[in-house]
Amino acid sequence: MLEIRPSCEHCDKDLPADATDAMICSYECTFCADCVDSVIENTCPNCGGGFVPRPVRPAREWRPGVSREKQKVGEKRVHKPVDGHAHGSFIATLKNIPPEKR
Numbered sequence: 001m002l003e004i005r006p007s008c009e010h011c012d013k014d015l016p017a018d019a020t021d022a023m024i025c026s027y028e029c030t031f032c033a034d035c036v037d038s039v040i041e042n043t044c045p046n047c048g049g050g051f052v053p054r055p056v057r058p059a060r061e062w063r064p065g066v067s068r069e070k071q072k073v074g075e076k077r078v079h080k081p082v083d084g085h086a087h088g089s090f091i092a093t094l095k096n097i098p099p100e101k102r
């Protein structure tokens with residue numbers, strides 16, 4: 001089950017469960033869309049992978065046993081601002097490789 005984190009790892013912006021600008025990598029590292037575009041350039045600083053929009057878990061129990069009421073979203077904030085210089089060298093080669101080929 002997807003861990004739904006409450007904030008952007010870089011700028012610490014709130015990303016509630018129904019946010020439409022939350023982005024995740026395959027390890028659920030979570031950033032806002034602005035940071036993915038302008039800061040980390042679609043390259044996860046933790047794993048090197050690309051990002052996709054995070055799906056919104058339904059608030060209501062449309063099917064028995066599954067909803068944000070039944071499976072609570074995460075409360076633990078991860079705040080590890082990216083060092084622009086270090087990330088720049090990390091993505092120097094990576095950013096030229098499409099995420100599906102990394």
Ligand SMILES: [Zn+2]
Nearest residue numbers: 008011032035
């Ligand atoms: Zn952000």
Ligand SMILES: [Zn+2]
Nearest residue numbers: 025029044047
């Ligand atoms: Zn990652």
